[in-house]
Amino acid sequence: MFSSSRFSIDLPVLVGRLRAAGCVFAEDEAELLLAAARTDTELAAMLDRRVEGHPLEHVLGWAEFCGLRITVDPGVFVPRRRTEFLVREALAARPDAAVVVDLCCGSGAVGAALVAALGGAELHAADVEPAAVRCARRNVTGTGGLVHEGDLFAALPGALRGRVDLLAANVPYVPTGEVGLLPAEARVHEPLVALDGGADGLDVLRRVTAGARQWLAPGGCLLFETGERQAAAAVEAVERSGLVPHVATSEELYATVVSGTRPPV
Incomplete structure (x- = not known):
């Protein structure tokens, strides 16, 4: 004590x-x-x-994530422990990844954790929220990673097209009508853009799946979290994009991860 x-x-x-x-x-x-x-x-x-009622992570200024101490500034989405399952699934899918993108990066926790586990990789992170971009830069600069500000793929350098081995997208997936049911820590102190996924919670997810294939390298993998009851619709979105879907769940972390792999040829 x-x-x-x-x-x-x-x-x-x-x-x-x-x-x-x-x-x-x-x-x-x-x-x-x-x-x-x-x-x-x-x-x-x-x-x-x-x-x-401020989140503990905002009060402390950091959150523990995959064994790393991640800086979390006020007004930035707090990385959840369940998202560690997304990191584990990504590493299992492409343990040899050389180019990683962390889309909707928030604090940059997912990208930082992936690069740390991979032992070094080219990392690009992106978010539409200026506060998140500033925070993520503090977390990924030491990895040699770059953080870009903008809306999804529009934020990324064009030279990444067709080169990305791992595309982790921690998209918002709470239906608009359910945002008000979230704990006050989230709905009051975290950005709405990081929580609200539209009418059925899948608006941003569909935008990501629709554009992912052109950014992925052959054999590259897109991964994102979703709710268990949204998984079937998420799989349909992945299939429509020409990627091969897979669903993984963790009862321990109450997490569902949907992935889509670009065929190697």
Whole structure:
């Protein structure tokens, strides 16, 4: 247990306030806040933000993802633990990938994790949100990766056409009518563009599948998350694009990943 003796706010007080605010893992969060804060003033401010409902990752300034510490700025989509399944599926599909694209990259967590596991690859990440682009640059610069601002494929350098081995697209897939049902941490503090997938949640996904083939290398693979009940429609979109579909699920992480592979010839 982390010692709180250097702060005027002690651990039991922290835990009590966090628990009263509805934080399920109040003890763990209190430990993280104590470890992150440098002064009483900073600890009090962090505690207030968390109690007000800000995501813990925004309060701390980072999230753990695939064993990496990913910088997460306020207003940027927080990488979910279930998305680690997307990374695992991508690595299983193309363990030899030399060119990786992280589309709808948010913080750049997926791209950073893929390149770290691959032992180095050419990485391009892209997002339409300026705040996400700034944050992603902080996370992928050390890998030699580049982050581009713009709408999906329009953001990417044309020289990537036909060269991409792994195209990971963490597209929004919450139906518009269900966005209001999301936890306040998400719907209030994360960008709507990273959550709202249109009427059935698949609007952005269909745009990605429609354009993916021309960017993938022969044998290249597109992967994205979707809801379990959306998987059949997502597979249809993949098939219409001329890619070979595959669906994988993780009961442990409650995650569904749909992929589409460009035929090698």
